[in-house]
Amino acid sequence: MFNPVDSKTNFPKLEESILGLWKSQNVFQRSVEARKEGPRFVFFEGPPFANGSPGIHHVLARAFKDIIVRYKVMKGFYVPRIAGWDTHGLPIELEMEKQLGFSGKNQIEKYGIEEFNKRCRENVFSYVKEWDSLTERIAYWVDLEHAYKTMDNTYIESVWWALKKMWDKGFIYQGYRVTPHCPRCGTSLSSHEVALGYKDDTEDPSVYIKFRVVKGLPDRLAKEEPVFLLAWTTTPWTLPGNTALAVAPEAKYAVVEVDGEYIILADALREPAGLGEYKVAARVKGSELVGVQYEPLYTQIDIRYSQGDKPAYRVIEGDFVSMDEGTGIVHIAPAYGEIDFAVGEKEGLPLVHAVELDGTVTTNLVTGFTPRALEYIQKSEVPVMFGPARRKIDLPGAGKFVKDADKDILNDLKSRGLLLRSETIKHTYPFCWRCESPLLYYAKETWHIKTTAVKERLLSGNEEINWYPEHIKYGRFGDWLENNVDWALSRERYWGTPLPVWRCQSCGAFECIGGMDDLKKKKGFSGFKEPLDLHRPFVDELTFNCSKCKGEMRRVPEVIDCWFDAGAMPFAQFHYPFQNETLLEDGRFPADYICEAIDQTRGWFYSLHAISTLLFDRPCYKNVICLGLILDAKGEKMSKRKGNVVWPWEVINQYGADPLRWYLFTATSPGNQRQFDAKQVQEVSRRFLATLWNVYSFFITYANIDRFTPGKGAKIAPSELDRWIISELNQLIADVDGGLDGYNPTEAGRKIEAFVDDLSNWYVRRSRRRFWKSESDADKLAAYTTLYECLVALTKLLAPFTPFLAEVLYQNLVVAAFPDAPDSVHLADFPVADKAKIDKKLSADTRLAMKVCSLGRAARSQAGIKVRQPLAHLVVSLAGSGERKVLERLKPQILEELNVKELKFVDSEAELAKPGYEVVSEGGHSVAISKEIPPELVAEGVAREIVRRLQTMRRSAGFDIADHIVTYYQGDDYIKRVMADFADYIKQETLSRELAEGVPEEDAFTERHNLSGHDISLGVKRLA
Missing domain, CATH: 1.10.730.10 (Isoleucyl-tRNA Synthetase; Domain 1)
Known part of the structure; x- marks a missing residue:
């Protein structure tokens, strides 16, 4: 005997009971251990942050992770899987700043790095119980008890080892470069972090600025009236940093006469710039404009470093100049753009920093040259008239955040007649992925990993990875690798893995440390205290003697990108190579399977791939399910601000985890939004x-x-x-x-x-x-x-x-x-399929019968005839010659399914077009039913309706399926005749021992109905 079950179930309650069973019988651990002798299947769990509540997107990812590893376990694979937690970086720091009421780094340093990091450590797991509960509730089986944590000393030491290996290979360098910078967080960000924060439809100024020509125009263009070069920008705050203008050498430029002055811009862009109706005085190739000098927008910043032929504030050529928008003349500010910076180095342009690191317009102007630019000047033997310096200056919008200062800058330019036109534009702009502040591209000194040095290996390694969906391989991920830039590694922050680089305070030499043993062996090592904590500020106190000059080596202040922490999990969770030395050889690397959302193509997927390639020259994983983003029911991005966030517990408590999992698996393919x-x-x-x-x-x-x-x-x-x-x-x-x-x-x-x-x-x-x-x-x-x-x-x-x-x-x-x-x-x-039992012909035959029945039901529906009403015959027209034999053989199933008495065949669909017939066709198959129903079949239909009502009454009365009953009935002569003619059928279908005409006994369950225009009273009573 089986345990009886109700015909309906409550999935949430049912699931809670099963959780108890699994826990009491230790099923998860046993399922892993039972397969220990089987082949290993390696799964990597990406570490989430546990300082916030898990969302529905976390359930999506965990469901798709779980299904594959459960399947592999049932297939005999040994699949240990360990949970992990991301514990460093801006997500933790910003939450702590919020709790402390801080708005920037100055307040943190005043509060104290030690105390701030202590609070960060305490906050890391503020939601871990909620995460663990949800993980268990959705049946995501992963070892939570032994979860790795990126803040553990052992984990940090393995990360240091990895960085030392990269250092030794020449992959880590410090350079003065333009990097994405968050003014709120006060730190550089990596390109993959930037990719996580783009916002569409960001509104910015769209302005056309006039730069007055002072020298170098071809004679035929020289005018007595003022001549201006017209440039376009969406970032007015960068204009004080301008030191050049770029043109496309092969493009055609027009000299347009406007209100007593002349304006130069691309001929093809006169119309969008609002100058299409003005007279063109001359046309010239861009190459003829190269070398033209112009007046700085802010004469107090004039830093012409040469009296020679290549001063600042000149026109240069650029293959990046587009004719799709703007004016065909690009404003170059080497301090505020990657392309600008590269051009500045190539052309020997000076840098002008008119913005502080907190994003405010400065009152202390910083000017100078990049190392390459300075080298260029010196090699050219050009007398340097102005070197790196800082000086007081009064700029429009001084002290304001750059986006707020835009208005002041434009008002100033307008008052001086240098603003031709001002509009707004909606475009895509990068914001900080954690605090949502607009990012600035900012030239400064940062530490990088030279991922561009292994670009070809990154691409060839991607060839070895199976992506699901496949288009990610050469699309989103492949494009990212193809356009790879060096990884901005360092962060000017506090709570993170410290960058293990020490700098001599005397000679400036650098040394990278690969572990605590390396550090302790250094001559003059001091500052060590128990218990060991490899975080700031304790690690900053560890010093040793310089091997070159005996000076004091102190650690540089930066910590590293927390995405490097996450990407190091394949080995750092095992404290490799200090422990588990055979990790790479014993089958625990690379992963057979990983899974996250599509945004991780620029996040965890990339960091795993890059680190593995740099260290081991091989891919880190073999198979990836890349999940599409999850939006709300209207297709809008979920956010707490909009109030459209779906909380997993609400769905699970109402419907259950299994219904949620099934919906996530089957609603759409994994890669789809x-x-x-x-x-x-x-x-x-x-x-x-x-x-x-x-x-x-x-x-x-x-x-x-x-x-x-x-x-x-x-x-x-x-x-x-x-x-x-x-x-x-x-x-x-x-x-x-x-x-x-x-x-x-x-x-x-x-x-x-x-x-x-x-x-x-x-x-x-x-x-x-x-x-x-x-x-x-x-x-x-x-x-x-x-x-x-x-x-x-x-x-x-x-x-x-x-x-x-x-x-x-x-x-x-x-x-x-x-x-x-x-x-x-x-x-x-x-289960294993028994292929000998697969009968494709029988399957096809039955599918044909099912299709005919589907068409028959559709014909009934169109005619408004219920399936309980018997019909005289079904007429069928078929597409294939052998199909009639199939349906003849399966006729009993078809007749019973459609409640018809006879199956007829015709040779063509045209023969079905008769009055009184309802015809439905699909794919060469047609069926027809007659809408004329003879009286005897109408009566049988009434009998079937009586049976249905009695069966419903049995359930309503609480009878068991096997209970025998007495049926009472009252009605007109027609009803009595139906009850008599179909007595055996009614008794058999309803387990009625007797059909009793008359008033039911008092304890009988009764109902009244009208069937085909005839009133009937029914009663049912269970027999003892």
Whole structure:
């Protein structure tokens, strides 16, 4: 006997009970250990931050991680998986600043780095209990007890080892370069961090600025009136930093006469600049403008360093000048743009820093040259008239944040007649990925990893990785690698892995340290205190003697990008190479599988790939599922500000984790952007999980009535219907196995969904009478055995998808019946398809019958005739010559399914076009039903309606399925005749021992109905 089950279930309650079972029986740990002798499957868990609540996107990622590793375990693989936590960086620091009421670095340093970092450490795991609870509740099985933490000394030491290896290979350097800089956080950011913070439709100024020519125009362009070069910019705050203008040498430029002065711009861009209607006085190639000198916008910043032929404030040529927008003349500010900086180095242009690191317009101007620019000047033997210096200056908007100062700068230029036109533009702009401040591209000294040195190996390594979806390989990720820039490694912050570089205070020599033993061996080592903490400020106190001059070596102040921490997890979690020295050889590297959202192509996916390539010259992972972003039901990005964030607990508490998981797997392919709608979770629960539960409940109910015992009894003789569903089952097993092996859970899940629909709406419905009949013959045994086999296989197929439901079914169907079986479905093996039982012809034949029935139901629906109303015949026109024989063989199933008395065939669809017929066609197949129903069939239809009402009344009265009853009825002569003519049918279908005409007994359950215009009173009473 199986444990009885209700026809309806509450998934959240059911899942809570299973959590207790798993915990008490230690199923997760046992599932890992049971496969220890099997082949290893390596999975890397990316570390999230635990200082905020997990969101629905975390459930999405964890579901797709879990399904693959569960599947691999059931396939016999040894899959240990360890959780991890990202504990450093801006996400932690900014949260602590918020709690302390700080708005910048000055307040942190006044508060004290030691105390600030202490608070950061305490805050790191403020939400870890919520994370752990959600992880357990969604059945994401990962070792939380031994989770790695990026702030641990052992982890930091492994990161130091990695950086020392890169240092020794010449991959780490300090350089004066333009890097993305967050003025709020006061630190550089890496290109992959920048990629996480772009915002579309950012509004900025769109302004056209006039630069007055002072020298160098071709004679034919010389005018007595003022001549201006017209440049366009969306960042007015960079204009004080201008030291050159760039033109396209091959492009055509126009000299336009405007209100008594002349303006030069690209001929093709006169119209967008608003000068299309003005007279063109001359045209000239861009190359003829090269060398033209102009007056600085701010004469107090004039830093012409040469009296020679290449001063600042001149026109240069640039292959980057576009004719798509602007004026064809690009304003160059080497301090504030990557291209500008590169051009400045090439052309020997000076730098003008008119903005402080906090993003405010300065009152202390910094001017000078990059090392390459200075080298250029010296080699050219050009007398340097102005070197690096800082001086007081009064600029428009001084003291204001640059975006706020734009207005002051433009008002000043307008007052001096240098602003031709001012508009606004909406474009894409980078913001800090953590604090959402607008980023500035800012020239300063930073530490970098020379990833460009291994660009070709990064690209060739990508060839070895399988991406799902495949287009990511050469699209988003491949493009990122193709346009690789050196990794901005250092951060001018506090709570992070300290950059392990020490600098001599006397001679300026640098030395990189690869671990604490290296450090302790240094001559003059001092400052060490127990307990060891490798964070600031303690690590800053560790000093030693310079090997070159005996001076004091002190650590540089920077910490490193927390994305480097995350990308080092494959080895740092194991304290490699200080421990686990065989990590690279014993099968724990590289990963067979990783999974995160698409934004990680520029985040964790990249950092893993780059670090592995730099250190080991090999890819870090073999297979990646890259998930699309998850939006709200309207397709909008979720945010707390909008109030459209979906909290996982609300969905789980209402619908359950399995319905949520199933929805995430099957709603759309993993790589697609998805719109999350909780109502759809309810819908998949109703459409699929409830359907499966109904089949399971149906089986348990009737199997218990007939005392069916699986695995016992004579060898069965399956019917054609049985053979068909077993064929479909084995094909399903092969398909799901292939889908999961190919990292396509969506397709695999949809195959299961389609099978369950066939199982419920064809096999079970076509087999109901086999289960209902009173005699326990071989046919009934075959039906039970077949349905049992299907359900048991489904529990195992579903285990990676819906682990709770699979366990519930398995415990009742298998564990209760077979004490020697594994005591959890998650300890069982994945099913293996028996290909000998796959009958493709039988499958095709049955599909044809199902299609004809589908068309027949559609014809009934169009005609407004219920399926319970019998019809005289169904007329069919077929596409293939052999199809008639197929339908003749399957005729009993078709007639019963469509409730028709006869199946007829015609040679063409045209023969179906008769008055009184309803015709439906699809793909060369057509069916027709007659809308004229003879009286005897109308009466049979009424009898079927009576049966349906009585069955509903049985349920409403709380009767068991096997209870026998007395049925009472009252009605007119027509009703009495129907009850008499169809008495046997009504008794059999409703388990009525007697059909009693007259008033029901007092304790009977009664209802009144009107059937086809006839009133009827019905009563049911359970027999003792």
